[in-house]
Amino acid sequence: MSVIVGKTSQAPDFPIAAKSALKNDQLRRNVAHATNVIRNKRALRVEEMPDWEDLRQAGSDIKAHTLAHLDHYLEEFARNCELAGGKVHWARDADEANSIAINLIRHYGGTEPGLEVIKVKTMTSDEVQMNHALEAAGIKPIETDLADMIVQLGHDEPSHIVVPALHKNRVEIRDIFRKQMGLPELTEQPEDLTNAARHYLRDRFLRAKIGISGANFAIAATGSVGVVESEGNGRMCVTLPEVLITLIGIEKVLPTFADLEVILQTLPRSATGERMNPYNSIWTGVTPGDGPQAFHVILLDNGRTRLLEDEIERETLACIRCGACLNACPVYRETGGHAYGSIYSGPIGAILSPQLQSLEHSRSLPFASTLCGACYEVCPVKINIPEVLIHLRGRVVREDQKTLGGKLSAENIAMQTVATVFQDHRRYEAAQRLARIGQTIFKRDGQLTNLPGMAGGWTRSRDLRPIPKQSFRDWWKARDKNGEETREKKAEERA
Amino acid sequence: MIERLGHTVEFPVQQTCCGQMHYNTGYHREAVPLVRRFVEMFRDAEAVCVPSASCVAMMREHYVMMAEAENDPAFLADVHSLLPRVFEFSELLVNRLGIEDVGATFPHSVTYHPSCHSLRMLHVGDAPVKLLRSVRGLNLLELPNKEQCCGFGGTFAVKNPDVSVAMLTEKDACVVQTGAEIVTALDNSCLMQIYGGLHRSGSKVRTMHLAEILESIEPTGGLA
Numbered sequence A: 001m002s003v004i005v006g007k008t009s010q011a012p013d014f015p016i017a018a019k020s021a022l023k024n025d026q027l028r029r030n031v032a033h034a035t036n037v038i039r040n041k042r043a044l045r046v047e048e049m050p051d052w053e054d055l056r057q058a059g060s061d062i063k064a065h066t067l068a069h070l071d072h073y074l075e076e077f078a079r080n081c082e083l084a085g086g087k088v089h090w091a092r093d094a095d096e097a098n099s100i101a102i103n104l105i106r107h108y109g110g111t112e113p114g115l116e117v118i119k120v121k122t123m124t125s126d127e128v129q130m131n132h133a134l135e136a137a138g139i140k141p142i143e144t145d146l147a148d149m150i151v152q153l154g155h156d157e158p159s160h161i162v163v164p165a166l167h168k169n170r171v172e173i174r175d176i177f178r179k180q181m182g183l184p185e186l187t188e189q190p191e192d193l194t195n196a197a198r199h200y201l202r203d204r205f206l207r208a209k210i211g212i213s214g215a216n217f218a219i220a221a222t223g224s225v226g227v228v229e230s231e232g233n234g235r236m237c238v239t240l241p242e243v244l245i246t247l248i249g250i251e252k253v254l255p256t257f258a259d260l261e262v263i264l265q266t267l268p269r270s271a272t273g274e275r276m277n278p279y280n281s282i283w284t285g286v287t288p289g290d291g292p293q294a295f296h297v298i299l300l301d302n303g304r305t306r307l308l309e310d311e312i313e314r315e316t317l318a319c320i321r322c323g324a325c326l327n328a329c330p331v332y333r334e335t336g337g338h339a340y341g342s343i344y345s346g347p348i349g350a351i352l353s354p355q356l357q358s359l360e361h362s363r364s365l366p367f368a369s370t371l372c373g374a375c376y377e378v379c380p381v382k383i384n385i386p387e388v389l390i391h392l393r394g395r396v397v398r399e400d401q402k403t404l405g406g407k408l409s410a411e412n413i414a415m416q417t418v419a420t421v422f423q424d425h426r427r428y429e430a431a432q433r434l435a436r437i438g439q440t441i442f443k444r445d446g447q448l449t450n451l452p453g454m455a456g457g458w459t460r461s462r463d464l465r466p467i468p469k470q471s472f473r474d475w476w477k478a479r480d481k482n483g484e485e486t487r488e489k490k491a492e493e494r495a
Numbered sequence B: 001m002i003e004r005l006g007h008t009v010e011f012p013v014q015q016t017c018c019g020q021m022h023y024n025t026g027y028h029r030e031a032v033p034l035v036r037r038f039v040e041m042f043r044d045a046e047a048v049c050v051p052s053a054s055c056v057a058m059m060r061e062h063y064v065m066m067a068e069a070e071n072d073p074a075f076l077a078d079v080h081s082l083l084p085r086v087f088e089f090s091e092l093l094v095n096r097l098g099i100e101d102v103g104a105t106f107p108h109s110v111t112y113h114p115s116c117h118s119l120r121m122l123h124v125g126d127a128p129v130k131l132l133r134s135v136r137g138l139n140l141l142e143l144p145n146k147e148q149c150c151g152f153g154g155t156f157a158v159k160n161p162d163v164s165v166a167m168l169t170e171k172d173a174c175v176v177q178t179g180a181e182i183v184t185a186l187d188n189s190c191l192m193q194i195y196g197g198l199h200r201s202g203s204k205v206r207t208m209h210l211a212e213i214l215e216s217i218e219p220t221g222g223l224a
């Protein structure tokens, strides 16, 4: 099996990628501004809901139940989708998903090179790097979601699961459009940018024979599939072409339409701070004379079933990709999404990418968090992301400790030493004394400013208050010795 | 301060660490003996006061799970019996003892940083603010964007130093913006981080744990 999650296999470790992202002031301003805006909108829409916590719990329960019986619901979905005239394909990994799509496109569209297919709202296709696969096969994918289009035209990578071009501001978008659409006069006014995009896309919508979409959910009881969005481009993409191919991660299935009562309340409020999405498209199989006349669903595993085995890891599959955890994350806020190496960035990316790939890649991501809990607090399906992060850290550490390099790493040795010291208060006190003496060579103006090794990461940009001459412990012991009497006296006085 | 309120304080000098640093960094196996040690040490206490919210979060969030994984019923029973007696410092005062005014005087301007673990895991709510409001002479100033993490995150601070410092820079800018003389919190670890940035940038704002402020009864607040 070849599980691919974006470009994580070539991505540098998070601290390194983050360091270069932090140098880009424009990017940081854009990300901070955009996440602030969405965060505040979300807060308004959540505050007005008296039953928000119940909805979160309900969402979590629905997902937990579905994941516990995923095989059942997937088969039910496949059966009902095919009864309604759709065709279901099962893809074990990225390569399988891509070759199923390519074969279908060839089957319906012929082999002429440069064949255009329109695409909308499919992060999963970024996960499996479908655009690269299509291009390598001579097929031209055209992203039609505005933000995805900006990313594609700018030869860029998406940086957010809901707002893929969040890292770009209007002026930067204008420059991309000017260059790629041949519009040297274009201004950065929102109306002008929208008009330019509309012109560019309209033609392509009308001439494309094949569309590829993602899905926010699939309904087992009816075999239906749904996409929610703000632009209407998604609706065009799933209704105009003759052939529609929908790529869905297997965790997206829901048992019945009734479950949408919960998800369609929590998803838009969490994702964009809207009470509901302007466009909610739900379709079931094929309807003669109306919409695509051939409908194919690719159900993608790509490492997901492995997560089902473990109770803590399984939780990750409950994600409905609302992006709220990204907007709330103080780490994402500083670095933006690219530092995470795939479409899945922020807190959800930090747990999803490494797990899908059995920790083969993205091993630094579980450590890219302060465990501040802001993600957990906003997650509409209550994924305890900090808990999953700690669990994954444990896996990484245990695996590393099995290798010689890991055993001898400075971190492991330090952690083992400290653990030994902490197991005996005499050692602990001796270490305190030793540190007090040792620190004198690093002291400048009464501050620790230049510590060696891992601690150097601290003192490069921060000071460290030196260990005081008398620790609490020393003070307590001294007091205990000559304080016994005084305390007894005091107790008498009180009595 | 607690003795001032008429209670007896004991400090078992054999104690060391609750195991949080090891556990949160992924050294789960190494954390177990530390947890056992902690539980052993405090098993018979009437109430355990922990002046660090993140340590309390470690105990409440993970001790049961760790004890279950150890398959040791006696250990698990001890954990279950001890946890309800563990209090974060402000919880102990406001929730357990029902005190908001501890009789402190501290004539200084103070801003309060609600550390992530106290805010989102312990849900201490406004307990610390109530305590601060009851201090004579204290001018409490609202910290902008207060709920955002300071960037410490334990070993995160050294594993991801650049991001950690970027987060800290935002936090310290908010602290300075308040014009407060002192920034306080329930976690010395966050205060160490906040101090590190403030001091490096030459700011005169001091960091003090809430307990240090509540201890003060001198008319000057005891500051040099």
Ligand code: SF4
Pocket: A270, A318, A319, A320, A321, A322, A323, A324, A325, A326, A348, A375, A378, A379, A380, A381, A382, A383
């Ligand atoms: S983990 Fe939760 S908050 Fe983050 S994208 Fe998924 S559903 Fe949304």
